[in-house]
Amino acid sequence: MTTSTLEQTALAVRTENLSVRFGGVPALDRLDLRLAPGTIHGLLGRNGSGKSTLAATLAGFRRPDEGRVLVESADLGTTQEPYENAVVTSRVCLIRESGDLVDAAPVKHVLGLASSLRPYWDDDLAGELLDRFEVPTGKKVSKLSRGKKSALGVVLGLASRAPLTIFDETYLGMDVPSRNLFYDVLLADYAEVPRTIVLSTHLVAEVSPLLEEVVILDNGRLVTQSPVDALRGRGASIVGPAAAVDDFTAGFTVLAEEKLGGTKSTTVLGDLDPALLAQARQAGLEVGPVGLQDLFVHLTAPTPGARS
Numbered sequence: 001m002t003t004s005t006l007e008q009t010a011l012a013v014r015t016e017n018l019s020v021r022f023g024g025v026p027a028l029d030r031l032d033l034r035l036a037p038g039t040i041h042g043l044l045g046r047n048g049s050g051k052s053t054l055a056a057t058l059a060g061f062r063r064p065d066e067g068r069v070l071v072e073s074a075d076l077g078t079t080q081e082p083y084e085n086a087v088v089t090s091r092v093c094l095i096r097e098s099g100d101l102v103d104a105a106p107v108k109h110v111l112g113l114a115s116s117l118r119p120y121w122d123d124d125l126a127g128e129l130l131d132r133f134e135v136p137t138g139k140k141v142s143k144l145s146r147g148k149k150s151a152l153g154v155v156l157g158l159a160s161r162a163p164l165t166i167f168d169e170t171y172l173g174m175d176v177p178s179r180n181l182f183y184d185v186l187l188a189d190y191a192e193v194p195r196t197i198v199l200s201t202h203l204v205a206e207v208s209p210l211l212e213e214v215v216i217l218d219n220g221r222l223v224t225q226s227p228v229d230a231l232r233g234r235g236a237s238i239v240g241p242a243a244a245v246d247d248f249t250a251g252f253t254v255l256a257e258e259k260l261g262g263t264k265s266t267t268v269l270g271d272l273d274p275a276l277l278a279q280a281r282q283a284g285l286e287v288g289p290v291g292l293q294d295l296f297v298h299l300t301a302p303t304p305g306a307r308s
């Protein structure tokens, strides 16, 4: 399969009024989302916000209680729903933290199964990644450490080259060097074979450099969906002499503050117009975009009376 053919297959996803309930309690509450094809999306939310439920529903593992999930691609022809739809599910790869791996099976068999089931599977990539993550292919899955199980999940997800690939906290079990390797290989392979990728996580600071668009959930509801740049433009970080920073940021909603000696960095919410930017420069202050993590914490902060 050539790269241009693969570009034709990148799946666009949308949800309409999507709700999923457990025992009558909504885990997803009337979500209207759009995931652009050929884009790396961050699916962000605090614990219990509905990320895994959404990931499973997008992948066709769950039937919506209300509303629907719709996917389309240039080569699919028609818009289709993933649930109980083999044509769509062969194009979607969901890798969960649990791994969904048969513990008794040797790693080699898991790879053989993936290669036979996944139409876009790339054996060379799988081999290269297994080497780089040092996953022992002769062992049974049950004998792998947590980190190596996660690495195997990452290999399965990337080598599947599925038009919609979803990593649901897959890499949590991996140590920092392995996670960094994951981010590097993900970006490199995405550049080679563009597809729709969803990274579900609460490690916001760590994954933010990879993301092009984000969906933020809170208590099953959509807080915001936005390109990362637009989101980061919703605030600013002001750095400079502490007193000057305090003067300048008085009256703004402060998201975060950090002080080192006489220098302070304050992150504020709000649009800084050109006049304010000029004023900041005159006061010797540096103005940068807001960190995604600061915005995330602000946007998902508990509000009095909110459902727990």
Ligand SMILES: Nc1ncnc2c1ncn2[C@@H]1O[C@H](COP(=O)(O)OP(=O)(O)OP(=O)(O)O)[C@@H](O)[C@H]1O
Pocket: 022, 023, 026, 027, 045, 046, 047, 048, 049, 050, 051, 052, 053, 054, 202
């Ligand atoms: N199988 C289930 N049975 C009952 N309730 C469930 C089930 N799965 C999820 N829930 C509930 O649905 C809500 C959303 O859970 P979900 O696992 O989707 O959130 P999450 O954002 O992935 O959380 P985390 O970051 O902690 O993994 C939670 O209130 C959770 O308790």
